[in-house]
Amino acid sequence: MTSTVTVFAPTNPTHVALLPSFADIHIACIETDDMIATFTPPLKRDVIIDWWKERAADAAEGKRIIIMALAEDSAGREQLAGYVMLYRPLNEVEPTRAGVEKLLVSPNFRRRGLARMLMEKLEEEAKSHGQTLLMLDTETGSPAEMIYPKLGYIQLGIVPKFGLSPVDGSLIAATFFWKQL
Structure with missing residues (x-):
């Protein structure tokens, strides 16, 4: 099964049409893993979709870069499989600092190396800016806590x-965690 990692383009109608899928992955990760990820149950899909629309607006303004992983499902259809965001606070005193947010991979697409692929693309984008x-x-004790040191992040x-x-x-x-690129 093939996977591609690309930057979300807020002016691309195909990418914008994926915003409900962003919310669905967000919900699935909270429900499957009991993870802290902005929202608490009972989860309201429309509220989470609106939250992702705000992130897309941030991307249009250059405040965030959203990296998405697209992968084929078992039927060979390409779907949104995961994502991560680079938050770019853009201020005069910390021009080289950025935040990594919401590295989430759908439970249906885990164990394929997508988290690593997403983070490598995020770091490439960060350096280019x-x-x-x-x-x-x-979250302390979460599976994500084990991923970041493998990618060179320092606790x-x-x-x-x-x-x-x-x-x-x-x-x-x-x-x-932090990492100097």
Whole structure:
């Protein structure tokens, strides 16, 4: 099965038509993995679609770069399989810093190397924009926490009681990472 990684183009109608699929992956990752990912149950698909429309608007303004992975499903149809965002705060005192956000791969497309492919493309895009210091956070104890060191990210530290668990509303720690490109 083939996979391609590309930059989301907010002026491309085909890409914009994928925004509900972005929301569906977001929902699937929260429901399947009980991960902290912006929203807590009960999840409202229309609210999450609107949130992704806002991210697309940020991409149109150059504030974010959204990287998408497209992959063939078992029937050979190309689908959105995952994504990650590069948040570009663009300020005068930190011109080389950017944030990595929402590395999410659909449960239906895991174990194919898509997370690595997405992050490699994100880093390529960051470098092309002069942003060479990447920072991110992820839920402590999550599978994602194990991915980032394999990609060369250095753990900065753990902040306890950082975000709400979608399971029971308790506060969960977050692990922060950085990487100099």
